[in-house]
Amino acid sequence: MKTLVFLSIVALSSAKPSLEKEFLHFLAERDILLQDPPQNTTDISQPEQISTAAPRADDRFFTCPLKCVCQVRVVQCSDAGLTSVPADIPKGTVMLDLQNNKIKEIKEGDLKNLPSLYALYLVNNRITKIHPKAFRSIKHLKLLYLSWNLLPQIPTNLPTSLLELRIDDNKIKKIQKGSFKGMKFLHVLEISGNPFDTTDIEPGAFDGVLRLIYIRMSEGKLSSVPKNLPSNLYELNLDHNRISSIEREDFRRYKDLYRLDLSYNQIKKIENGSLAYLPNLRQIHLENNAVKKVPASVRNLKYLQTLYLHNNNISKIEVDDFCPKELEIKKLHYSGISLYGNPVKHWEIQPASFRCVSGAHGVQLGNFKK
Structure with a gap:
């Protein structure tokens, strides 16, 4: 198992720094690559494991796609100038890195021979289309990174086994009803x-999304706070x-x-x-806005520890703005x-x-400068 971890890290050594950092963090927190896929995909309550037994001849680990590097169950094809998904990826692959290429489309049969795939990185390509049946044979995929592409919408029929989906910096103009249908195990969404x-x-x-705890909808065109996101967000x-x-x-909610x-x-x-509806809140970022006074509900948040209000228009601080009254x-x-x-x-x-x-x-007050 230690060998698998080491080789996985080596395989990411030429990847983008942000992806490598995210992979190392995820590996440390969840040990994804050390675990085996479950026999019953409808229940992930028990820890999942991936078999690390030596590959058989029919696993095709004696071949490796041109311009790629294959180590145990990790296939790295990043920065290779690829225009399509390689056809001869070893069947037992657990992690496939295809980032920083020129891939424009994920076709129906591109991933059909990869039933053990756990992590798929397609960051920074030119993908405009993913076939609705592209993920049909992948039952254990947990990490799918589609950031920095040209997708006009969220792909249909994404694997319901996903724990983490990153699809930021695309061309998505609408999140349609049923976009995450069946994805009841999704924990992280970056969009x-x-x-x-x-x-x-x-x-x-987001109907059926039961365990989503992290959403990032930054750097977009939101004009108000979305009210129909999953209620169990952390x-x-x-x-x-x-x-x-x-x-x-x-x-x-x-x-x-x-x-x-x-x-x-x-x-x-x-x-x-x-x-006041956020009794468990520990941290609020409100910096770099046009707020004129400390929000009235802040003093009633009993567990709030960090409050960022710098670079606003606050001109006065009242004695009870931050702290509850004596009783x-x-x-x-x-x-x-x-x-x-602030001009305070x-x-x-x-x-x-x-x-x-x-x-x-x-408390950081600093000096107000016009």
Whole structure:
């Protein structure tokens, strides 16, 4: 098993730094490549394992596609100038790296002989089309990276076994109803850098998605907070969009949120009580907006530890803006509050305003510069 891990890392050594870092992190956290595929694909409650037995002759591990490097069950074909998926990929391949090529299409039969595939990297190609039956024979795929391509929509019939899907920086203009049909094990979705607005997320788009805990919809054209995402989200990233206000009902269904990123938007107004639906929130990013005052609900978030408010238009800090009143209890003290880049006069702030901040360096005020 140690040999498999080592060779997997070596196979990624020429890949993009971001992908290599993500792969190492995923490997350390989940040990995906050390596990065997389950016999029953309808139940993944038990740890999955991949057999590391020596390949048989009929596994075709004695051949390797031209311009690729094959190590045990890892096939690396990145930066090879490929215009299509190689036809002679070994049948027992667990990880296939095809990033940084010139592939335009994934055809119906391109992946048909890869039943053991766990991770497929197609980052930075020119893919505009994926055949609806391209993933038909792949039953154990967990990682699918389609970032930096030209896909106009989310591919249909994606493997329902996926744990992580990255499809950022494509040309997706709409998330249609049923886009993630049957993907009840999906944990991570990265769909940033696509030109869809909030109204382009159709009702029912996430029906059946039961375990999604991380979504990133950054660097897009969202004009408001989406209200029909899965309710069990743990982390929601909506930074670098066009959101101008936070309405009272925006976060009503996201009561499990731990981290929320709304930075680099155009937010001017945050309605009172809009954050009160997030009792478990630990971290909020509201920096680089046009907020004029500390959100009223902040002081009632008993577990909030980090609050980023720098580079806004806050001109005054009230004594109870951050901390609950005397009869109420804050379970965790702040470890950091950033307020620099605001027109607030720091000498007018009462010291009691930060009474629930731990440490002398927990507040960053800086100097306001026009």
